[in-house]
Amino acid sequence: MTSPTDEGPVLVTLEGVGLSLSGNGILKGLDLTIERREILTVVGPNGAGKTSLARLVLGLVKPTSGRITKRKDLKIGYVPQRFSIDPVIPITVARFLALPRPAPAETLRACLSEVGIERLVDRPIQSLSGGEFQRVLLARALLREPDLLVLDEPVQQVDFSGQVELYERIANLRDRHGCGILLISHDLHLVMARTDRVICLNHHICCSGAPEAVSQHPEYLSLFGKRAASVMAFYSHEHDHRHGLAGEVLPKDTRSHQKADHGNSEGEQA
């Protein structure tokens, strides 16, 4: 498995990573790489270990077995699944984004504008809709100028058209900043059309590969049902290019028709 170097595309490598919490096995034998300029989506049912995987990558928990290697000085921006704000203490968007340390005004404006919420800068956080607050969290993650963005179920509380827009925004961020994106989701259809690579997780990697291939994989179908495959077919779109190792745009090839890799399921139950 490729390890991160300062020049190469690999940002994070997991080798044989396992995680137990309070004596319960949560994740087992994970081998994967996260690269810059790619959107890697982790899908899986509730309780599959998706957030635990994000927390491992962030370094918030240590693996019980195996090894995680990160590129030197890797900066990670994180949008958590839940974020509670004290409803009693009023705080504006600008003030919220200045915690724990203020960013230069120019950077703050650029990040707000990038996620389309410049107009909300002086609004109290508590007055924002769920979708607006998600964007504030995304701006907050961007303030760090991250090499890797970790987004844990970023479309919760966002309506259908807002979801389409958010995934488009995420793809644009990848294109503009060249960062890698680790996207956690248990909802499939919109994500599948916007991602480069999918990992289907249920405590171990059931299957992985290009979205079209994963959506036809027997383990994916047994987890999500045949309906998911037909939804995928409806939303999938043709890319007119692909990215090379340095992130450059290359002519389209046949990668999207690759067969999905089989995960290291070692015969354990999904």
Ligand SMILES: Nc1ncnc2c1ncn2[C@@H]1O[C@H](COP(=O)(O)OP(=O)(O)OP(=O)(O)O)[C@@H](O)[C@H]1O
């Ligand atoms: N600190 C902990 N101690 C013990 N078990 C835990 C702990 N944190 C999480 N778990 C368990 O680990 C399993 C995986 O949780 P995780 O939040 O990673 O799943 P998930 O795939 O993100 O789920 P969801 O889609 O519901 O958000 C769950 O069964 C959860 O109860």
